[in-house]
Amino acid sequence: MSLVVDKMAHGASTSTIRLGDQLNSTSQLVSKGCNFTLGFFTIDDTNYSYIGIWYTNDDHATRAWVANPNAPLVTDTVVLTIDNTTGKLVIATEGKIIFNVSNQGMTRGTSATLEDSRNFVLRDKVENQILWQSFDHPNNALLPGMKLGYNVTSGQNWSLISWLSDQIPVNGAFILSWDLKQKQLVVRRRGELYWSSGIFESQKLIVNLDWLEYHYDLITVDNAEEKYFAIGGINGPFPMWFLTPEGRILDRDNSLYLCIPEFCYGYQLDNGCAETGFPPCRRINDKFELKNGDFLPAQTTSSFDDNSSIGLSDCMESCWNNCNCVGFITSNGTGCIIWMGSNEFRINEQGSSVSKYLFVPKISSKVFEIPLRGHKDHPNSSFEEEVMIKIPAVVNISGHQYPSVD
Numbered sequence: 001m002s003l004v005v006d007k008m009a010h011g012a013s014t015s016t017i018r019l020g021d022q023l024n025s026t027s028q029l030v031s032k033g034c035n036f037t038l039g040f041f042t043i044d045d046t047n048y049s050y051i052g053i054w055y056t057n058d059d060h061a062t063r064a065w066v067a068n069p070n071a072p073l074v075t076d077t078v079v080l081t082i083d084n085t086t087g088k089l090v091i092a093t094e095g096k097i098i099f100n101v102s103n104q105g106m107t108r109g110t111s112a113t114l115e116d117s118r119n120f121v122l123r124d125k126v127e128n129q130i131l132w133q134s135f136d137h138p139n140n141a142l143l144p145g146m147k148l149g150y151n152v153t154s155g156q157n158w159s160l161i162s163w164l165s166d167q168i169p170v171n172g173a174f175i176l177s178w179d180l181k182q183k184q185l186v187v188r189r190r191g192e193l194y195w196s197s198g199i200f201e202s203q204k205l206i207v208n209l210d211w212l213e214y215h216y217d218l219i220t221v222d223n224a225e226e227k228y229f230a231i232g233g234i235n236g237p238f239p240m241w242f243l244t245p246e247g248r249i250l251d252r253d254n255s256l257y258l259c260i261p262e263f264c265y266g267y268q269l270d271n272g273c274a275e276t277g278f279p280p281c282r283r284i285n286d287k288f289e290l291k292n293g294d295f296l297p298a299q300t301t302s303s304f305d306d307n308s309s310i311g312l313s314d315c316m317e318s319c320w321n322n323c324n325c326v327g328f329i330t331s332n333g334t335g336c337i338i339w340m341g342s343n344e345f346r347i348n349e350q351g352s353s354v355s356k357y358l359f360v361p362k363i364s365s366k367v368f369e370i371p372l373r374g375h376k377d378h379p380n381s382s383f384e385e386e387v388m389i390k391i392p393a394v395v396n397i398s399g400h401q402y403p404s405v406d
Helices: 004-009 209-215 312-320
Strands: 016-018 022-024 028-030 036-043 048-055 063-066 078-082 089-093 096-100 110-114 120-124 129-133 148-151 160-165 168-179 184-189 192-196 216-222 226-233 241-243 249-251 287-295 300-305 325-331 334-341 344-347 355-360 394-396
Touching: 016 078, 022 036, 036 110, 078 110, 148 168, 160 241, 168 226, 168 241, 168 312, 209 216, 287 312, 287 325, 300 325, 312 325, 312 334, 312 355
Parallel strands: none
Antiparallel strands: 016 110, 022 078, 028 036, 036 048, 048 063, 078 089, 089 096, 110 120, 120 129, 148 226, 160 168, 168 184, 184 192, 216 226, 241 249, 287 344, 287 355, 300 334, 325 334, 325 355, 344 394
């Protein structure tokens, strides 16, 4: 059994591991053109380790792919290897397999190569056959060469899934996919339609098309074998899109948002958000805003949900649907702290407190034209009022009563 780290120690980088080779926690694969690096990395907030791929020259080492997002590693004695018995790409420790990276394998002439496209490919060299490839198992990142869509012949589906938080690569709440019939990008949250881009073959795109087409080729394919959307990099050193833990789409420089707001509330039909309706106690233009400060404890109570499988969007959904909820945050990216009560909030002008998402009711309204059936804000109800809120050092913005302003 050979160690890839031995080759690295002598200054000879390699892009390939073969049957019996081991990649340990201090060694890496580097693609032939040095575009990408594959290796182990540890997230400081959790001390969990993962195998990932990143642009070699990216100072931030932004992860373009993670092999084991839902199976974090807790020991530094793990290795990435091709199993001698099955030919599968596996993570093992002390001879024991703890995670199968690939679901296919071959015990003759098998090797795994990190390519300059970022694709990590397991091949049967004898038959010149691809047994498994990382492009068929994306996480939250879309790079040139990858696809969102469907392979009619093989039944392979390609979609992105968000991380749970910025520091936790466990599968999150959002999925980005290509709508084969409408030919548009769609984001779903927990299986329900959340946002759509508009049809690419029309002029009804909820995107900054000029900006996109300057930085990327936008590719759509629809034939008997494949139906997919893809991007090609034109300008920029690290072309890739990310589906964020909040369900937004941006690129490596955080400059691409495709007009997805911070939260979809079920009424913002002009920016791609799906019409899902909303609780009777909420109204059009009600929203949450991130404010630095503290709720007054005499007027509010807080509760903590330490469920490690829920993230920021789950906290927002929980608060939005609870008429008594006036604010929320997550605890280090997972779980929820929820505030309920009269919503008296003291702004911290120095910004030295913990920022919280604060429920902010609409401050003015008009006769609404957005058709939300069965709701008091439906245009047929002729619901019309004007509410103004003064924002002093102490803000009272109760979900049920609003102070008048002279």
